[in-house]
Amino acid sequence: MKFDPASNIQDLLQFGEFGDVNPSITDSATYTFLEAKTMVDTFSGEQQGCFLYSRHWNPSNRYLAEALAAMEGTESAWVTGSGMAAITNAILQLCDTGSHIVSSVTTYGGTFAFLANYLKKFKIDVTFVDPTNLEQIEKAIRPNTKVIYTETMTNPMLQISDIESISKIANKHGIKVVVDNTFTPMIVAPAKLGAHIVVYSMTKFINGKNDCVAGAICADAEFINALSDVNTGTSMLLGPVLDPLRSSSIHKNLHTLHIRMKQHSHNAMYLAKRFKELGLKYNYPGMPEHPQHELFKKMMNPEYGFGGLIAIDMGTAEKATMLMEKMQQKGVGYLAVSLGYFKTLFSNSGKSTSSEVPDEVQKAMGLSEGLIRFSVGLDNDIERTFNMINECLNEAQ
Numbered sequence: 001m002k003f004d005p006a007s008n009i010q011d012l013l014q015f016g017e018f019g020d021v022n023p024s025i026t027d028s029a030t031y032t033f034l035e036a037k038t039m040v041d042t043f044s045g046e047q048q049g050c051f052l053y054s055r056h057w058n059p060s061n062r063y064l065a066e067a068l069a070a071m072e073g074t075e076s077a078w079v080t081g082s083g084m085a086a087i088t089n090a091i092l093q094l095c096d097t098g099s100h101i102v103s104s105v106t107t108y109g110g111t112f113a114f115l116a117n118y119l120k121k122f123k124i125d126v127t128f129v130d131p132t133n134l135e136q137i138e139k140a141i142r143p144n145t146k147v148i149y150t151e152t153m154t155n156p157m158l159q160i161s162d163i164e165s166i167s168k169i170a171n172k173h174g175i176k177v178v179v180d181n182t183f184t185p186m187i188v189a190p191a192k193l194g195a196h197i198v199v200y201s202m203t204k205f206i207n208g209k210n211d212c213v214a215g216a217i218c219a220d221a222e223f224i225n226a227l228s229d230v231n232t233g234t235s236m237l238l239g240p241v242l243d244p245l246r247s248s249s250i251h252k253n254l255h256t257l258h259i260r261m262k263q264h265s266h267n268a269m270y271l272a273k274r275f276k277e278l279g280l281k282y283n284y285p286g287m288p289e290h291p292q293h294e295l296f297k298k299m300m301n302p303e304y305g306f307g308g309l310i311a312i313d314m315g316t317a318e319k320a321t322m323l324m325e326k327m328q329q330k331g332v333g334y335l336a337v338s339l340g341y342f343k344t345l346f347s348n349s350g351k352s353t354s355s356e357v358p359d360e361v362q363k364a365m366g367l368s369e370g371l372i373r374f375s376v377g378l379d380n381d382i383e384r385t386f387n388m389i390n391e392c393l394n395e396a397q
């Protein structure tokens with residue numbers, strides 16, 4: 001049967017305490033127990049389903065987590081105060097001092113910095129690989145490898161990871177696959193393809209309003225319970241909890257995600273076709289020239305399209321800067337990092353969201369200094385937007 005993330009969310013009956021059509025927001029840090037024994041049992045894990053303290057669980061975060069698990073097709077989920085909290089908590093929960101990680105060399109810059117610099121504190125070694133080279137991934141595995149980490153669609157190269165094949169390799173070696181699906185919610189369901197843990201920056205498409213940072217981890221109940229264990233859980237002990245007021249607003253935005261993803265994809269596809277006609281050096285996984293186009297077609301939920309991210313290469317950082325400033329002045333969108341917003345956002349990845357990646361690594365992965373990453377907005381008239389971009393391109397030549 002077809003996997004239908006939007007209907008899975010829609011089918012959940014999550015109403016409020018007084019029959020409210022939106023679940024009630026719980027504005028409390030702590031919770032009472034009618035009997036002291038229930039509190040003791042909740043701490044020891046014997047009693048499930050009671051709320052204890054908001055860093056552990058709170059009803060608002062539980063509602064959002066249930067909806068995310070439904071979207072992803074996982075048993076359970078956990079929400080965090082940022083995407084980085086989701087990524088770092090998932091990895092730290094899986095690794096011990098001395099563990100080894102195999103990671104895609106192309107990831108969000110913050111993730112790269114965490115893997116390459118921060119984990120050294122714990123003597124955790126990371127081997128960076130080309131995420132599209134399965135042989136390289138398998139060869140990098142060592143006896144102490146605990147995690148294979150990748151992004152479904154990499155930031156900013158827009159390569160596609162073959163999650164099914166990567167998960168098969170991981171299972172053969174008893175390793176967990178963690179996939180960042182931030183660029184492709186609903187388009188791809190990594191857990192359905194075999195990934196063990198799916199992480200999100202909800203700051204992006206899931207929330208879609210650019211009014212907060214937030215993250216999520218979707219996985220089996222065993223992993224989510226381990227994260228929130230009062231004695232050993234990384235999330236319980238490091239405490240990157242999402243505020244319940246925020247989680248309730250993200251929850252409402254989640255209900256329109258399917259419509260937004262379709263429009264982002266529609267607009268990005270339109271721009272890709274027009275960029276191709278212009279003879280620009282562009283990159284979009286929805287076009288047949290993209291090296292993993294066929295693979296992506298096999299992995300995706302076709303009704304959601306190929307996503308809202310597209311990149312063009314202006315050759316030099318100077319030309320990229322000139323074009324971005326002109327596009328902002330003309331009203332194409334904003335010169336800003338981040339993505340998944342209703343307005344188009346653009347930035348020069350090498351100098352912004354991938355600036356943590358050393359120049360020589362950027363070169364080796366093929367990240368041009370002139371690359372502009374567009375997160376295409378929900379523009380009602382994308383032809384009008386293209387005409388504005390075209391005028392700016394002519395002026396920036």
Ligand code: PLP
Nearest residue numbers: 082083084108182201203213214
């Ligand atoms: N993953 C990806 C693919 C991202 O692009 C980002 C942020 O830009 C993150 C994770 C980090 O998320 P956050 O900024 O919500 O901590």
